[in-house]
Amino acid sequence: MAVTATDTHRTIDAVWRIESARLIARLTRMVRDVGVAEELAQDALLVALEQWPQSGVPDNPGAWLMATAKNRAIDRLRHRKLLERKHQELGYALEIEQQTAPGIEAGIDAHIGDDLLRLVFIACHPVLSTEARVALTLRLLGGLTTEEIARAFLVAEPTIAQRIVRAKRALAEAHVPFEVPRGPELIERLASVLEVIYLIFNEGYSATRGDDLMRPALCEDALRLGRMLAELDPRES
């Protein structure tokens, strides 16, 4: 069977859907900024889109994307270090370099569940409007593109893009920590996560049959997020 460029692009879409949440979660742990983490992940995706149609899809596409994004992260931090020489960032860079060392991979994987959960709580953070939480959750955890989200919610694509940009900025400005809330805060924050999942489901459920298939597909996205949350079980962390 001949592998065409279109096939490779469809494979890359699928790999992205599988890997993007984990990739962004791990990168956020390193750079402590979900917006920057997502940009790094997107950068890695662009490199894949450039290279894979020629080179073929690597055996472990997730590891490939992670290595590429990490290199970008290190470049970025070195660049910033030269410009600003902030102690804090030196700390991050050291952390990244340590994490890049061989043998550490397995250790990071052991925490991936925690990192995904932290990402869930960031995407559904109360500093964001409900609309922003929904868009960011679908983008960061559901692996949907801005265009897919826009189609599903019958909103213009630039509107969703703006919403996501503003949400990421709001999170950075509020210095929202990359952590799972504890105690009474956990209950409150969990309610906010469940609300987001419910809203996504409802949006899909209320779509009529004649609509674009992207809308009913939201039900599946919501169920998927729900199953993900159940597996990550925030009450245990």
Place this chain on the structure above:
Amino acid sequence: MRFMIIVKATKDTEAGVMPEENMIASMATYHEELARAGVLLDASGLQPTRTGWRIRYSGNKRAVSDGPFAESKELIAGYTLIQVKSREEALEWTRRFPNPVGEGKEAEIEVRQLFELEDFGKSAAIERFRDIGTLPRR
């Protein structure tokens, strides 16, 4: 869309030989990944056919015949049910499925897409299926 990953039986599975610990571990790792991504619906190993039976319909008669059954290649030893966004996503997940009998050995898994109610024409009977609460709607 849902897909079933079907693990084919082997002489060992039919003999009731339990898988080795490291194979179970790699299966656990794989299924944890599926679960964390929210795509895992169900998974299980099946007991050997010697504890199963078949019912044969012939004319108006139904005859029960007890296992075990021959032709082990055609038999099933386990399954994993996933729900994904696209056929390509299913393919990517299944590529990562660990060798069910242990790496380096001959084995085969088969992947089949499930029918969804939307795949059938509209009918009163299909609507009744839609109303059965325990079945996934989509």
